[in-house]
Amino acid sequence: MPETKDEERSSRRTFMALTAAIGGLAACESGTEAPVAGGPRHLGSTISPYSERSKYETTTRFMPATKTPEQASSRTPLQELQGIITPSGLHFERHHAGIPDIDPVNHELLVHGLVDRPTIFTMDDLKRLPSVSVVRFVECSGNGGSEWTAPGSTTAQLAHGLASCSEWTGVPLRVVLEELGVQPEGRWIYAEGADACLMARSVPIEKAMDDALLAYAQNGDALRPAQGYPLRLLLPGYEGNTNVKWLHVIKVTDQPMMTRDETSKYTDLLPDGKARQFTFDLDAKSLITSPSGGQKIADLGFVEIRGLAWSGRGLIERVEVSVDGGETWADAELEGPLHPKAFTRFRLPWHWDGSTAVLLSRATDETGYLQPTVDQLIEARGKNSNYHNNSQKSWTIAADGSVSNA
């Protein structure tokens, strides 16, 4: 930056002289009196009530083939996205009985059970209550489930796209529960959605009183229908299934209700036939999104290694990256501001010399927990636990620059 007005003026003059010279040169070469900057030009399209993305942008969620698309999941293209916010239209989906069509005027939340004042709230009622906005990830605990035995999926999206991150706005559930008066025997809440199967989960009262949110907005806008419009439970850092969408009932109870999705599903089977239950927390995880599976490094030389890290237990404190399959590690730069239980973007400059390489990352969160290898997870849990695979993820770079999951 120039220090004084004079310097500024003189540098501007130099710049203008240079442009004139280049312009003159171009005119000389073409030998015509070209109109300024290649005109005349067509007018662009008009203002509109709602923006679509450019027609040249085509990235989409991945939808696996299924006979029951209402009971299915779609995956976020993590390798195509920048920063830490997932556009609402690309947030991963997991539904058990389709997306209900709910007019918010008719939507109500009943909060009852072991409370002094059971109450019904309309959406207008809820929005009047003190609200907060927070950046938080949501991840299905089945994310990475295909990677237990061998690296199976070809891209970051296929391997780990059941995770997304948004700014959520809503009323802290604590505000509502304190307002209604939780009785001393109230140890759990039961949360139920208004989808066709009335999907339901039980959650410890401690979580409900901590950072649980009755969320009505996502990235500044109303929730998308696929994310629970008009109201969802947001339980930061807890497995996705507990973040009940289309929320219409909360019941304070003295015990978990042992619903299907907290017994038959979302429990982690161990080699001795026992299963871990109420495995809520999503442990620290990281993933290199570029270069990642299915991509190709364009040329030798500078490559910015980019990725995402997140932990259900708080802030990401450190991400290390290896380009030699885990022999040596370098600290990546974490891009602030950092949010707890949110995607954290990391970057590391690298020089690719054209040789084959194995890239991987490992995150440490504020509890000191270090993202494990898949072998460490298998050592602790065997191969049948299905959920909660937060192991380190490697990508192999071939001599031609192509990247694969191996």
Next chain:
Amino acid sequence: MLNSFRLLALAALSLPVLAQSPTYHVGRAATPADIAARDITVGPDGTGLPAGEGTAAEGAVVYANRCEECHGPEGRGADQGGFIGKPADLLGDSPKKTVGSYWPYAAPLWGYVDRAMPFDRPGELTRDQVYSVVAYILHLNGLIGENDKLNAETLPKIQMPNRDGFVPDPRPDTP
């Protein structure tokens, strides 16, 4: 911070104490009738199970008409999973989680079928039909007889084979 500030500010205005929502005065009191109309919870101990009754013999008919197309003949599985098994099926390289092998409680099975099945038209079955089709699934697993009456009293007493199969979450579990 903000919340406690607002609470203080409201307290300072010394608003009258209201029957509902004492601080913010929003929402309306839920009456017992409101709650009864919306509360479908069925606890593991059977609390919340409604009146009604059914047997496996009756349930076989419901099953053939409304479940078999997806779950296969006699609960053996088709496009969707089957229901028959025992806890030993949870061992080995390809464990099978079914009602018989995995579910820890019987009453929530009623709650699940009632709310979520048949998948393409949940809510279609009567309470008696839900009791009877649940009886059929339990009978296929050898847990009750074909003509045993299943109702709010008998269902919670059924001990599922994997009742003690679950342990708390010990994570973090890696070095």
